[in-house]
Amino acid sequence: MEIDLASHVPIFEQIARGIRGEIARGIYRPGEGLPGIRSLAVELRLNHNTVQKAYDLLEREGLIRTRRGIGTFVTVAAARAAAEEVLTAARAGLADAVRRCVEAGLDPDEIRTLLEEAVDSADTGSDSSGT
Amino acid sequence: MEIDLASHVPIFEQIARGIRGEIARGIYRPGEGLPGIRSLAVELRLNHNTVQKAYDLLEREGLIRTRRGIGTFVTVAAARAAAEEVLTAARAGLADAVRRCVEAGLDPDEIRTLLEEAVDSADTGSDSSGT
Amino acid sequence: MEIDLASHVPIFEQIARGIRGEIARGIYRPGEGLPGIRSLAVELRLNHNTVQKAYDLLEREGLIRTRRGIGTFVTVAAARAAAEEVLTAARAGLADAVRRCVEAGLDPDEIRTLLEEAVDSADTGSDSSGT
């Protein structure tokens, strides 16, 4: 998961988004355990309270369930819910970014070109070669 | 200019972006006066200090210049600089949004579809169909 | 008279200081007329209200006297008073500048060197060659 400290999006929100995305993509499946708050905090070099806040948010959304002393788990209803939330957020984010491009004076074709560049470079981790 | 009070982007930053965009698109031209800090604050229903902070930022960037008791004006170097800043920001924002879409599990074609929807709805007023 | 628009000292105060100095040095003598508000404003490229404010200040101090429709004149008591005020202000300003030098980490000798440089360069207008 990548945290952008310079972003205006609160860090706890970025963490929550990251986990939502991972649930949506099936990286974490219902019943599966999530990394511990402390260890994730160490990995991301953040204070554990910040990670805690992200987990709290996800629990309020019903995506995860914390069991004292045992750990945090993905709920059964999570996969579908996460996918929807992530999709909605992604769509909103894209619409917003496009609006800013239009305001920047870019015409649709230029935006499409930028999109292709962005798709290509975002495509890093996922192997699209089919190998 | 539209201000999103719910956004994580600080209001003063949103104002600065808006004005940068307007300079970039030639709505405000070098030498031209910008709306007064107080009057813009009233129009946007914001506190004048918030608008002041946005103008401060733009002045530090060299896009505008303030003259005591007279008003605020677009600098000669502004148009080009604003266009560049806005373009860079727009590109970064789009790349970011696309990355989130990919993380949401969307494939390139789905992202392209979303983009077309976004372009259409962001296409405020400017009828490109020529009909 | 030199006005420093970038200075934090209000412009009307700078004008007043300038005139006080000129009275103190005998450039304007008791009974003599001062430049008109409008013409001085034009010369200094300022709004006449700003010059007016400076004249008001000097009148309150008793250095000058305005006679409607005739002009502004240096009062009899002015010369001595101006000299005192200017001297007090100059002394205070110097003490302040020295304090800042000390705070900048300069030792007395370095400050003395700077002073000699400053005295030399401030010596521009006054012909010390005796020619």
Place this chain on the structure above:
Amino acid sequence: MEIDLASHVPIFEQIARGIRGEIARGIYRPGEGLPGIRSLAVELRLNHNTVQKAYDLLEREGLIRTRRGIGTFVTVAAARAAAEEVLTAARAGLADAVRRCVEAGLDPDEIRTLLEEAVDSADTGSDSSGT
């Protein structure tokens, strides 16, 4: 740090000057933490926004760096930069004060005498006599 509420120099600028001087003199060293915005505000009996503005200015100059939730620290490049800025400002201030003395009709010797008085009284605490 001493704040002169009657000065024409804005309070936030006075605070920035004070801290620049303290960095220049090595009172605060690179990596070291500065007093918190809120606590300094309390100490100086000022509003925290005013101190904030001073810190903003210093951050823009690259002298200090703020870390959310942690505090404000002197940057590595700060010492040299601060010393230069402070020296330049001190030199300019002294030149200005001397110019005013000359305009007040003081001759170089009188200015030198005033300087010695100022140096003596500004010589707070640091006994250079070695006694």
Place this chain on the structure above:
DNA sequence: GTGGTCTAGACCACT
């Protein structure tokens, strides 16, 4: 506790 943003409102300088 530490910094960041924002509002409401006041006072000043310049045009």
Place this chain on the structure above:
DNA sequence: GTGGTCTAGACCACT
């Protein structure tokens, strides 16, 4: 009217 500074006080994010 136009900008600049400051205060008092509130709310949020991160440690």
